[in-house]
Amino acid sequence: MDSTRLPSCGRNHTRRHRATTAQPELWLPWLPCLNQSAISPERSRRSLSTASLRRSSLSPTMPISSSSERVSCSVPVSIVIASVSITNPNECPQKAQTNWPQLPDRTGHDGEVLTDAVNHVRSELATMADNGLLQAASPPEVRPVDISYLEQCEVVIRTAQNDASAAWVLMVHYQASAYARFLSPAAANKVCSGVLAAAGTAVATAIPRAGGGWRLSGEWPLASGIWYADHMLTQFDSPNGRYVAFVPTCQLGIPQDWAAAGLWATGSVTVTAAAVDLAPELCAPVDSEELLTYDLPIRRLGPGLVVCGAASAAVDAIAGHASEPLPGQRRLISGAALERLGRCYAENCAARAWLYEVARRASREVSEAEQSLCEANAYRAAVAATLTVVQLAGTEALDPRSRFTQTHADVVAAGAHAALQPGQYSDAFRRLLADAREDPQP
Structure with missing residues (x-):
């Protein structure tokens, strides 16, 4: 069976509302367990x-x-x-x-x-x-x-x-x-x-x-x-x-x-x-x-x-906001706060992308070329996860003085559509985090 495409369960679902909009692709976590x-x-x-x-x-x-x-x-x-x-x-x-x-x-x-x-x-x-x-x-x-x-x-x-x-x-x-x-x-x-x-x-x-x-x-x-x-x-x-x-x-x-x-x-x-x-x-x-x-x-x-x-409570807590914002109130979240939240999501999404690619290869040792492909896939997943962190904060929640937004856009453009060479994915993300650390505090 091709593990990249699982068969539909084929159950009758007419009792439920079916989403008609374009369906996003979502990550399917691979969860091994040791005995x-x-x-x-x-x-x-x-x-x-x-x-x-x-x-x-x-x-x-x-x-x-x-x-x-x-x-x-x-x-x-x-x-x-x-x-x-x-x-x-x-x-x-x-x-x-x-x-x-x-x-x-x-x-x-x-x-x-x-x-x-x-x-x-x-x-x-x-x-x-x-x-x-x-x-x-x-x-x-x-x-x-x-x-x-x-x-x-x-x-x-x-x-x-x-x-x-x-x-x-x-x-x-x-x-x-x-x-x-x-x-x-x-x-x-x-x-x-x-x-x-x-x-x-x-x-x-x-x-x-x-x-x-x-x-x-x-x-x-x-x-x-x-x-x-x-x-x-x-x-x-x-x-x-x-x-x-x-x-x-x-x-x-x-x-x-x-x-x-x-x-x-x-x-x-x-x-x-x-x-x-x-x-x-x-x-x-x-x-x-x-x-x-x-x-x-x-x-x-x-x-x-x-x-x-x-x-959303985590975004507030990490950014140092203890109370709920009023409707329409603008919240400024520093690059350091986004880094702390984004690191968690990005690392874990990258790990899942990496492990999934390795697992698909029937548990054998992978070649250097395959490792490079895994790294590229992991990096693209991490970039997407970090972009989600920015969305979680809301587009107006970013400090307008922040270089995080522009740096992030550059990294997305570099990694979203092309496989990177070995080492490039980590260097680009290090640059992203370095710029986030230098952001002025709101």
């Missing part, structure tokens, strides 16, 4: 000796999922949102106070949802902790899942600097926990059950490459069930009880004439499975009735994107 036999003290010690990731460059790190309208790859996917009804903007869903995945009351399901996938990752984490592999290599906050998306990224990145294997398992733990939060029990069991466990049967190692980055050895299956679960809606609990989700406006049935940036509303969102490409041999199709409808705060920030909850 217990793949994690040994010997491997851990080898991992501890690996070179630290240079976060100021665009060396691929461990992937954590985020969806972006601008990020594209060779596997198209559609997310169909049925409707959004604006209700009381003051009502925001509250975060479930638990250390492990639990469906909130608003889903209509009670109790914990611990699928085989979540149990598998929990077992791996417990085994690593019992063997002392997490204590020396990982930050102290690796166990809780009730931390924000950006905090999760930071934890995984810092863990990866010391122990790549622990970072892989920790990343999958966060992913599986997030899925269990918003999937119904039936949907979780059909979509996630056994997918991570199946991926964990393959033994593989992330090996540092000369000059930065990673290559993989071993056999890694493509788990489309995790792709599907991620692109239903990837969301993480945030400290303030709001949710993170990135949804293109063309896929939302919302009024396009909302007030200026800053208007909050609560929308009832239903996601269908009909338009999502699935691999039937990897996961069974999910009926629309089994997918839940839930409420989450939605905010429109500038042209092109609607972000949910904590995504």
Whole structure:
């Protein structure tokens, strides 16, 4: 089967609204998972000796999922949102106070949802902790899942600097926990059950490459069930009880004439499975009735994107804004703030692009030419992710004195339509970040 084009699940979706606008290509995350036999003290010690990731460059790190309208790859996917009804903007869903995945009351399901996938990752984490592999290599906050998306990224990145294997398992733990939060029990069991466990049967190692980055050895299956679960809606609990989700406006049935940036509303969102490409041999199709409808705060920030909850809150927090802006109020966000937010998205998108390209090559060693192609693809994904960060902030949120905007446009023009030579992608992005650091503070 050609892994670059998965067959449609072919389910009847006439009960749901089908988006008629042009569908953007969205990144499908590839989520490997190590099994217990793949994690040994010997491997851990080898991992501890690996070179630290240079976060100021665009060396691929461990992937954590985020969806972006601008990020594209060779596997198209559609997310169909049925409707959004604006209700009381003051009502925001509250975060479930638990250390492990639990469906909130608003889903209509009670109790914990611990699928085989979540149990598998929990077992791996417990085994690593019992063997002392997490204590020396990982930050102290690796166990809780009730931390924000950006905090999760930071934890995984810092863990990866010391122990790549622990970072892989920790990343999958966060992913599986997030899925269990918003999937119904039936949907979780059909979509996630056994997918991570199946991926964990393959033994593989992330090996540092000369000059930065990673290559993989071993056999890694493509788990489309995790792709599907991620692109239903990837969301993480945030400290303030709001949710993170990135949804293109063309896929939302919302009024396009909302007030200026800053208007909050609560929308009832239903996601269908009909338009999502699935691999039937990897996961069974999910009926629309089994997918839940839930409420989450939605905010429109500038042209092109609607972000949910904590995504816009993160922009405010990173930029040093503690309060919500008034409708139409202009916010100035420094290049340094955009750098801090953009680095997280860009590095992770670049890592996913890199790892996907390597995985497609049937787990064999790649040639220098293929590595160059992977680097170019990773760079284009990173540029697109950084452009999304600018969109998240809103076009009027940038300091007019900032050179970040022009520098970013130059990098996009250089990397968006042509494959770069080895090393060019990191040099260009370093220049982008250097200019961002020199921006005058607003």
